[in-house]
Amino acid sequence: MKSLLLSTLLTATVGAVPSAQIKDGIIQGFTSNRVENFFGIPYADPPVDDLRLRKPRPLSKPLGTFDATSPPRICPQKAMAGDLPILDTWPESLSNILLSFNATAQNVGEDCLTVNVQRPVDTKADAKLPVLFWIFGGGFEQGATNTSDWSTLVTKSIEQGGVIVVAVNYRLNSFGFLGGKELKAEGETNLGLHDQRLGLEWVHENIEAFGGDPEKVTLWGQSAGSISVHNHLLINNGDNKSNRTGKPLFRSAIMDSGTSFDAEPVDSATAQAQYDFIVSHVGCESSAPSHSSLECLRKVPWQKIVDATNALPRFLSENGFFIDYVPRPDPSSSFFTAAKFNGSQPIVDVPLIVAHQEDEATTFLQATSGITSDAKLVAMLHQQFPTTPRDFRESL
Template identity: 50%
Template sequence: MRILVNLSFLFSTGLVNAAAPSVKLKDGTVTGSSDGSIDTFLGVPFAEPPIGPLRLTRPQPLKKSFSTLNATSIPRACPQKIIPFDFPSLKLLPPEVAAVYSEAVVNGSGEDCLTLNIQRPADVSGDARLPVLFWIYGGAFVVGTTQWQNYSNMVKKSMELGEPIIVVQANYRLNTFGFLGGIQLKEEGNTNLGLHDQRLALQWVADNIRAFGGDPEKVTIWGESAGAMSVFNHLIINGGDNTYEGKQLFRAAIMNSGASGPADPVDGATAQSLYDNFVKYAGCGDKDGSLRCLRELPYESYVNATNALTPMLSTDEFSLAFVPRPDPSDEFFPISPEQALTVNGTEGPRITKVAVITGNQEDEGTFFSIATSDINSTTSLVAMLQSLYPNAPSQILTHLTSLYPEDPNVGSPFRTNSSNDLYPGFKRNGAIVGDLVFQFQRRAFLEHISHYLPTWSFQASYMYGFPYLGTAHGLDLAVMASGEPEVPYNDIVTRYIGFVNYLDPNALFRKGNRTIEWPEWSVGNKVSLQWNVDGARVIRDDYRNEAYAYFLENQERFRF
C-alpha cells in the first residue's frame, strides 16, 4: 500500500547527529540515536526469539542479558503474508488512486522479530514519568511492522504543547505464525499467539519504561485496523482484568478503524479448515505429528505454505481468515469479543474500565471493494458475505443487502454521485463491507460500554472528494505520516496528546487552544466529532439506522 511505502526510511536518516542516548535496563544497556530533539531506540527485544521449538508457542520473556545493545538499525519485521495487488480494476483508476495499492516496503523479515521501538524527547530525565502511547499496527493480522510508522513528529508536537509523551511500538506475530487455529494448537494451549506477544510487550513496558523516563501507570494503547481490534481485545482479555504485578497495564485506549472482531472458536470449522489446508501445503499431512513437522519446517517452506493460502483480496472475495479466535479452554480469550459486551449482572460488561476513543474513516469499505469487481449483483454479494460470515444464513444476508440501495448515486464513497461507481455495485459493496466490519461494530461497542466508561467517537472525512476511495480505510496512516491535511492533523494530534496526558481529548484546548468541544458519546447523545479538511464539527451518529438495527438483531451471526 503506497500510503506506507518508504516510511521505513524515516528511521534511517537524520538521527545520528547528536550524542547517542543510553539507557540501563535489567537485561543490559540500550544505546539509541538522536537528532537533538527526539531520542529513538529501535529493535529492543522484549521476548525470546520464537524460533525452532518456540515456533507456534506463547512468547517467553527474555532469559539472558544482551549486555550492550546498539538500537539504531531498522528492526526486522515479523513474517508477512503476501497481499497481491494485481486485480484488473486497478487499471480503471486514476494513477493517484491506484498508487495507494502499491506493495508496502519491508526491510527484512524473519521469525526473530519480537522487538519494540521507543521514541522520547531528547535528554529526558529518568524520573520524568512521562505518559506513554503504545502503538499496535494494523494489516488484517497478516501484514504489518513497526518499520512503517515513525512518531517523532507526534512526540515533537507533544513537546511544543508542553505535554511531552513517549511513544512505544511493538512487533507481534501475524498470519500462520501468530494466529493459526485448530484443535492441535488448542490442546497445547498455544492459541492467539499474536495477542500474547502484544500482552508481553505491554508487560515489558510496565517493567522497563521508567528507565526511559516514562510512567508505567500512564499508558494508553492505540491501534489502527487489526491494531484497533487488538486494542479492543486487550479490553476484554482475562475477563477484563488488565492488571500486571497488581497495577493496570494501561489506563486508556484509542481505536482507529476497528473495534470488536467477532469470530468463531479457534477449533471451529473455519479455523480447523485453515489449519488443515496449511498443513497440506506445508507437506505436514500427518495430523498426529503435524505440529512437530511445522516447527521443524525450514523457514522458507513455512512462508511459502502460508502464501499458498487464499489471499485476503480477490475479484470475487474479501475475507479475514487470520483473526483472534476465542479459545474456551483458555481464560485469556475464551469468548467471542462481542459476547464480552453483554451485561454481567451489576458489574456491567466484562471489560477493562478505562477511557476510550474510537472512530472510523467515513468510507471504510472502498479500499477493499475496489478489488471485488466480480461482485456486481445481489447474488454474488450475498455469496461473498456468506464466505466472510459462514454462520449467517442467506436469508439474513439477502435482507441486509436489500437495505442498501443499488442506486449508484448512494453508497460509499458517501455523499458522491454515480461517477464514483467504479463497476456496477462498487459503491453498494463499499457501504456494506464498511458498515459490517467497521462502522456497526464501533456503534455496537459504544451502545454497550458508554454507560460504564467515558467514551468519545469520531468520523474522519478529510479526504472527501478523493476519487473512488473517499476517506478510505488506512488513509489516516498517511495523514499521521505526512502531517497533511494540516488542519485535521493538528486537531487530531492535539486531542490525542491531551487524552494521553489527561484522559480527556478536550483538555489541551481548554488550556487556551480554543476549538470545538468534543462531546462524550452516550446512548442519549449519539454524536461523533467529524474531521474535515477545513476543521471539525459534531455530527449525529445515526446514519443508516435501519441496517444497523437489523445488524444488532443478528449480531451473533456476523462472526468471521
C-alpha cells in the first residue's frame, strides 16, 4: 500500500522533481500536495562493523545524485510492552496502541543515520525559512522519523511565511545508549545524543540549500525526544555552538513531556550490569583476554545484539515500567557530564516552551496496575532507582 501511494504521488508530480544542491551532492525528493519531501538523507557514515558502538562520523564520501523519495531505514528497535493483563479489559482500539510497541518494524538495520526534510512547495534556496528540528520519542528504545508526517504543519505554516521541518534518526537501546566502563574507557558513550548533535551540524551546514536559515533553528521533541532536547541545553557545559563554525546550532527549544531525567553515571553498577548482560547474551564473554568484549560486540551480527536487548525487562510490564536505556553522565568527557540541571550546571540561554503530551503518563501507569502493595511499589522503585536509599523509598 505504501509503495502504491508513493508511486501515485510521484506520478502526479512528474516533471516537477524538487531538488537541493548540498555539499555532498544533489538531493532529489518528491512533492505531495503543497509539501516537498526529502527522505532518508545520510548525515553520517554507516555505524556498522568497526564503527558500531562508536561516535558517528561525518560523511566521508560524496552522495552524488541522491534519491530521497523512499522511507528511510529504521534503527534497530526494542520491544517495549510485556504481558499486561489489564489490556484484556480495554477496548481493542485502545489496547492495540500499547501492543503496537511490539510490532515488528520493516526495513530495519544499523545503517540508519539519516534525516528527513519537509518544506513548502516552491521554496527557493534564498528563502531563509525558520527550521524545526524534530527528535522523536520512544523511551530511547524505539522510534523513527517515519512515524511522523509533518505535511499538515508545513502546509499550515505557508500562511505565516512557511517553516521547514527536519527529523533526525538516531541510534537507540544497546546501539545508542549502552553504558559500562569499557565504552567509557574508549570515550564512546551516549552515542544517540552524539547522533542527534551531528544531525544538528548537518542542518547547520546544509539547510540553506533547502531554503532554511541555520540561524533560526528550534529544537523540538516529545517524551525521550523532549528529554534529548533538555540534554542539548546541557551538552558541552551549556555550549550550543557548532564545532566547525563556532556559531549556535539552535536558538530556541520546545519540550513536550520530558525535561530533566536524572541518571546514574555511565559506568555505574546499573549500567555495567546491563553491558555485562548484553555481552553474555551474545556470547562475547569468552573473547577476553585475546580480544576485548567490546571488540567482540563490534563483530557479531547486529541481530544478536537486538535479541540480547529484547531479553532485558520490557519498558511496560506487569511489574511496572522500567527505563533501561537513558543518557548517562560521563564525567570523563565534556560532552555530557550531567543529566540533571542543578542550578550550578551551565545551560544554554535560549527561549523555551515546556509542555506535556496529553495522557502519556496514563499510558505508562497501565503497567503499574499489578502493583498492589507497598512492597511491590518499593521493589519497582528500587529497580528504577537502585542507588536511592531504601528508607527514603519506603517513606514515600
